[in-house]
Amino acid sequence: MSSININGVNIYYELKGKQEGKEAVVFLNGLMSSVSGWGQQVPPFEKAGYKILLHDFRGQLLSAKPVEPYTFTQHALDLKELLIQLGIERIHIVSTSYGALVGMRFVLDFPSYVQSLAMIDAFSELDSTFQWIADAWLETLKEGDMAKLFRAAVPTIYSNFFLENNRESLREREAMMSKAPGDFVESLERLINNTLTNARITAELSNIKCPVLLVVGEYDQLTPLKFSKLIHKQIPHAEFVIVPECGHTTIYEKPDVVNSMTLGFISKYT
Numbered sequence: 205m206s207s208i209n210i211n212g213v214n215i216y217y218e219l220k221g222k223q224e225g226k227e228a229v230v231f232l233n234g235l236m237s238s239v240s241g242w243g244q245q246v247p248p249f250e251k252a253g254y255k256i257l258l259h260d261f262r263g264q265l266l267s268a269k270p271v272e273p274y275t276f277t278q279h280a281l282d283l284k285e286l287l288i289q290l291g292i293e294r295i296h297i298v299s300t301s302y303g304a305l306v307g308m309r310f311v312l313d314f315p316s317y318v319q320s321l322a323m324i325d326a327f328s329e330l331d332s333t334f335q336w337i338a339d340a341w342l343e344t345l346k347e348g349d350m351a352k353l354f355r356a357a358v359p360t361i362y363s364n365f366f367l368e369n370n371r372e373s374l375r376e377r378e379a380m381m382s383k384a385p386g387d388f389v390e391s392l393e394r395l396i397n398n399t400l401t402n403a404r405i406t407a408e409l410s411n412i413k414c415p416v417l418l419v420v421g422e423y424d425q426l427t428p429l430k431f432s433k434l435i436h437k438q439i440p441h442a443e444f445v446i447v448p449e450c451g452h453t454t455i456y457e458k459p460d461v462v463n464s465m466t467l468g469f470i471s472k473y474t
Contacts, residue, residue: 207267210285211278216266217259217286221250226293227319228255229470230283232303234453235395236357236381238265244459245298245466252467257295259286261306261395265384269391274398276309276405284314293317296470300324300455301427302395305403311412312405320473322417322466325452327427328406328435330399337426338396345393351382353392363423363451409438416442417469419462421450443469 207214218239221229229249231242239258249256260267261279283306287295296319299307304326311318327334337360344353355378358367367374416439420432429446436444445465450457 208286208289210282210289213262213270213282214268215259215262215282215286217257217290219290220246220256220258222253222255225255226291227474228257228292228295230257230295230297232283232297232299232306233258233260233264234300234455235302235399236354236392242298242455245455245463248463248467252471254470255292257286257290257292259283263391263395265388269387271390272394273401274391274394276305276398276402277313279306280310280313283310284317287317294319296320296322296473298322298324298466298470299326301326301452302399305399305405308405308409308412311414312408315412315414318414320415320417320470321412322419322469323435324419324454324462325421325424325427325432326418326435327403327431328409328438329404329431333428334426335400338400342393342396345389345396348386348389349382350384350389350392351378354378354381360425361452363421363449363457365423365449366451366453366457406434406438409435412439415469415473417465418442418444419454419465420446421452421454421457422446422448423450424452424454426452 207216238260263269263274295317297307304323307321311321344356418432436442447454447458455462
C-alpha cells in the first residue's frame with residue numbers, strides 16, 4: 205500500500221501476489237470505486253501466481269484530486285508512468301466500466317505494453333439514457349451527499365436479481381459512501397464530466413489488435429448490451445460473453461463467473 209508521484213500527482217497503488225517479474229495483471233476501477241472494489245477478483249489471481257497491480261486514478265478515493273479536468277488520455281499516461289517506475293514492461297488488463305475506457309485508451313496509445321485486454325460492462329459511446337442518468341448524478345452531487353448519490357445509482361447499476369438478495373450489504377455500502385471525504389465528492393464530478401466529454405472512441409477501436417475479452421451483464425442498464433455489441437463490431441476478434449441475470453456491476457454480482465472467464469482468458473496469453 206503506497207503512493208507515488210506520477211506526473212506531478214500522488215497516485216495510490218497496491219502490488220499483490222507474485223512480486224518478481226516484469227509482467228503483471230492490472231485491474232482498472234469503475235467510476236465510483238477504488239482498489240478495494242476488486243476484492244473478489246484479487247485472491248483467485250494471487251492463487252494462480254500472478255503479479256497484480258491496482259491503483260486509484262487521479263480523482264479517485266485514495267489518489268490525489270487535482271482541481272482540473274480529467275481525461276482518459278491523462279489516466280493512460282499516469283498508468284504508463286506508474287508501470288515505468290515499478291519496472292513492469294508487459295501487462296494484462298482487467299477493467300470495468302470507466303476503467304474499460306482507460307484500458308482502451310491505454311491500448312490505443314501504448315499498445316506495446318499490452319498482452320491482453322479484458323473489459324467488463326464496457327462502452328465507447330453514450331446515448332440519451334446515459335446522459336440523463338449522468339445529469340441526475342451530477343445534480344445530486346451538488347448536495348454533497350454521497351449516500352444519496354449511491355441510493356440514486358443502485359437501481360441503475362445493479363440487477364433486480366442482486367437487489368433482492370443483497371439488501372443488507374448494499375445498506376452497508378451506502379453507509380460507507382456517506383463517509384466519503386468532501387474532496388472525493390468534488391472530484392467525482394470531474395470524473396463524470398470526463399466520461400461525458402471523452403467517452404466516444406468507437407471510431408478508434410479497430411486499431412486494437414491485442415487479444416480482447418468482452419463481458420457484459422444481460423440486464424446492464426447503464427452501459428447496455430448494445431454498447432458491447434458495438435465494441436465487438438469494431439474489434440471482431442474479441443471473445444464476447446453475456447452474463448445472464450446480471451446488471452452493470454458484474455464484478456460484484458457474478459464474481460465467480462468473472463474470475464473464471466478472466467483467468468481462463470489471460471492464461472492463454474501468458
